[in-house]
Amino acid sequence: MRSADPKNLILEVMRQLITSFIFSRLDYCNAVLVNWPFSTIAPLQRVQNAAARLLLGLPRRDHVHPALKELHWLPVVFRIKFKVALMMFTVHTRRCPDYLTDSVQACNSDPGRTRLRSASSTNYSVPRTRTKLGDRAFSVVGPVVWNSLPAAVREADSLYSFKRKLKTHLFTMCFTDLLCFYVFYKLL
Numbered sequence: 001m002r003s004a005d006p007k008n009l010i011l012e013v014m015r016q017l018i019t020s021f022i023f024s025r026l027d028y029c030n031a032v033l034v035n036w037p038f039s040t041i042a043p044l045q046r047v048q049n050a051a052a053r054l055l056l057g058l059p060r061r062d063h064v065h066p067a068l069k070e071l072h073w074l075p076v077v078f079r080i081k082f083k084v085a086l087m088m089f090t091v092h093t094r095r096c097p098d099y100l101t102d103s104v105q106a107c108n109s110d111p112g113r114t115r116l117r118s119a120s121s122t123n124y125s126v127p128r129t130r131t132k133l134g135d136r137a138f139s140v141v142g143p144v145v146w147n148s149l150p151a152a153v154r155e156a157d158s159l160y161s162f163k164r165k166l167k168t169h170l171f172t173m174c175f176t177d178l179l180c181f182y183v184f185y186k187l188l
Contacts, residue, residue, distance in 0.1 A: 015055055031084055074170055088143070122151070
């Protein structure tokens with residue numbers, strides 16, 4: 001058996017340490033940052049960008065978008081959407097506390113919609129709000145994010161397959177959609 005190259009081993013250990021440290025900080029309670037101004041989220045994005053540059057040995061001025069794609073990391077805005085969608089999946093499959101289930105209402109549970117096409121869908125009703133703060137509530141953001149997902153993602157049969165399909169969807173949306181690419185760079 002061949003011994004591993006010490007340089008590659010050190011790089012792999014460094015990658016694992018940076019990844020676990022950075023993402024434990026980036027993902028901690030980031031679901032509360034949904035619909036916040038990008039100026040609030042930008043410091044987290046800068047941390048992620050710096051970590052990607054460090055891992056790949058990129059100069060400070062190089063674009064980070066290809067690095068994030070190579071590392072298969074979602075930008076912070078998409079990580080937040082991922083987390084909210086994951087919470088909605090647990091609501092949809094009834095694997096969450098009752099207070100979360102009670103905060104959203106499925107379209108098919110509304111008696112006034114029994115004869116509509118939405119009665120057979122997996123969509124959730126989005127309540128109207130009058131303030132920006134109200135737009136940040138889980139009862140609003142959860143259904144908005146869930147309803148924006150394609151049916152193939154929403155109809156996953158397990159948590160593992162949902163996570164896999166969701167990350168693939170968000171990754172494709174982030175790294176192949178030119179509009180998203182433009183917005184991502186304009187906001188950094």
